[in-house]
Amino acid sequence: MSNAVEQSPPTEESEVLVEVEGLKKYYGGDGMFADPPVKAVDGVSFEIKRGETVGLVGESGCGKSTLGRTMLALENATEGSIRYDGTDITTLSGKDLKEWRKNAQMVFQDPESSLNDRMTVGEIIREPLDAHDWKTMNDRRERVLDLLSAVGLPDKHYFRYPHQFSGGQRQRIGIARALALEPDFLVLDEPVSALDVSVQAKIISLLEDLQEEFNLTYLLIAHDLSVVRYISDRVAVMYLGKIMEMGEAEELFADASNPYTQSLLSAIPEPDPTKTSRRITLSGTPPSPSDAPAGCNLSTRCPAKIKPESYADLDEDLWEGIEQFREVVRERARIALSTGDRVRRRFDRFDRFDDIEESRADTFDGIEVPERVDEEIQTAVKMVKRGRPTEAQEHLYEEFASVCDDEQPEMYEVSASGRYSYCHRHADEYEDVDPVLTRRADSD
Numbered sequence: 001m002s003n004a005v006e007q008s009p010p011t012e013e014s015e016v017l018v019e020v021e022g023l024k025k026y027y028g029g030d031g032m033f034a035d036p037p038v039k040a041v042d043g044v045s046f047e048i049k050r051g052e053t054v055g056l057v058g059e060s061g062c063g064k065s066t067l068g069r070t071m072l073a074l075e076n077a078t079e080g081s082i083r084y085d086g087t088d089i090t091t092l093s094g095k096d097l098k099e100w101r102k103n104a105q106m107v108f109q110d111p112e113s114s115l116n117d118r119m120t121v122g123e124i125i126r127e128p129l130d131a132h133d134w135k136t137m138n139d140r141r142e143r144v145l146d147l148l149s150a151v152g153l154p155d156k157h158y159f160r161y162p163h164q165f166s167g168g169q170r171q172r173i174g175i176a177r178a179l180a181l182e183p184d185f186l187v188l189d190e191p192v193s194a195l196d197v198s199v200q201a202k203i204i205s206l207l208e209d210l211q212e213e214f215n216l217t218y219l220l221i222a223h224d225l226s227v228v229r230y231i232s233d234r235v236a237v238m239y240l241g242k243i244m245e246m247g248e249a250e251e252l253f254a255d256a257s258n259p260y261t262q263s264l265l266s267a268i269p270e271p272d273p274t275k276t277s278r279r280i281t282l283s284g285t286p287p288s289p290s291d292a293p294a295g296c297n298l299s300t301r302c303p304a305k306i307k308p309e310s311y312a313d314l315d316e317d318l319w320e321g322i323e324q325f326r327e328v329v330r331e332r333a334r335i336a337l338s339t340g341d342r343v344r345r346r347f348d349r350f351d352r353f354d355d356i357e358e359s360r361a362d363t364f365d366g367i368e369v370p371e372r373v374d375e376e377i378q379t380a381v382k383m384v385k386r387g388r389p390t391e392a393q394e395h396l397y398e399e400f401a402s403v404c405d406d407e408q409p410e411m412y413e414v415s416a417s418g419r420y421s422y423c424h425r426h427a428d429e430y431e432d433v434d435p436v437l438t439r440r441a442d443s444d
């Protein structure tokens with residue numbers, strides 16, 4: 001059984017460094033005739049303890065970098081707060097913001113493009129010290145030499161240029177620069193993904209050593225789940241601007257609760273050929289962050305989606321078919337019609353979506369479809385064929401929408417260690433995720 005908790009999950013006594021609450025970052029959407037905003041980060045809350053490494057994972061475009069940048073005040077938050085050692089940095093500006101920036105820095109993915117090739121290594125690392133008018137020129141020089149040594153580069157590199165170095169060495173320079181002002185908190189945005197595997201291991205080990213030496217706190221953004229598993233204390237899984245699950249790394253990898261986390265982890269190849277692992281695939285494509293579902297953001301693709309009460313006894317294959325068909329219709333509704341299409345539609349000569357019949361037949365091939373379901377599907381088919389896929393989408397919504405389409409889930413605490421997950425299925429009134437996924441996998 002799971003308990004619904006407030007957005008911020010409880011953490012243990014250890015000291016919290018960063019507290020993010022109800023954070024949103026939207027792009028665009030201003031003005032009367034503007035397109036809807038891109039909801040890159042859409043209401044996330046979590047904490048990072050001092051000295052902790054939190055891994056942030058999720059598919060491309062889910063909002064990881066935007067969250068990282070907003071947490072460093074490199075982007076203005078649209079809503080919510082980011083308290084750093086108790087200070088809400090979203091309210092800082094001018095001198096106060098500049099002063100705060102010393103505390104938190106970013107290490108970028110691509111060491112090829114993130115360093116200015118016209119500056120020497122010494123100048124690159126010294127630049128933040130110059131910008132903050134840090135102590136004397138001599139002190140700055142000493143500091144740069146210390147930093148070179150901390151990241152494993154010899155003094156003689158001071159006067160060389162970045163293009164004289166390999167990818168791994170350039171990333172060491174980027175890390176030295178990020179450490180110049182003695183920050184407590186680093187956002188590492190894909191710090192090793194542009195590097196060869198052998199170099200990756202060295203940079204990861206350097207990051208671990210530096211964390212120990214300088215008591216650093218990390219937010220590690222990475223798509224490579226094995227890197228995240230190896231280095232993180234806790235992991236947050238993001239999808240379409242929201243955190244779907246967050247908890248201790250080992251526990252989350254071994255026993256994920258959220259259907260999205262389960263599907264993400266099931267894509268990792270099983271190294272032991274004698275073991276069979278369950279592959280959980282998500283249907284369709286992720287919705288655009290400017291057109292996210294009204295209910296749970298995974299609702300259009302969820303492999304454990306709850307059925308509506310009036311169809312609670314539907315066969316699993318049929319339910320899956322209905323959901324797939326709804327996605328086909330949604331895809332049609334996303335297609336912009338040309339002027340010619342509109343004219344043809346007006347004169348009932350529209351034929352661009354006639355293949356919807358075929359899609360229906362394919363989707364329900366070999367599945368027994370009861371009359372009451374078939375009637376609704378056929379009505380939607382007719383609407384799509386007439387060039388009115390949005391009406392068809394609404395019709396199917398009226399008939400088949402469940403709590404997952406209509407309501408955003410709460411955050412539920414799903415383990416004694418404080419892991420939490422964003423899914424209606426953790427509420428007492430619904431069957432939990434695992435038995436549903438097992439049953440649906442068996443029916444495939």
Ligand SMILES: Nc1ncnc2c1ncn2[C@@H]1O[C@H](COP(=O)(O)OP(=O)(O)OP(=O)(O)O)[C@@H](O)[C@H]1O
Binds near residue numbers: 061065
């Ligand atoms: N400056 C911007 N203006 C408008 N939209 C943006 C901007 N920056 C990011 N986005 C959009 O916000 C969404 C999230 O992007 P973001 O780069 O944060 O995702 P990500 O998870 O870091 O992806 P990746 O792993 O590919 O870097 C995407 O739809 C992206 O197109």
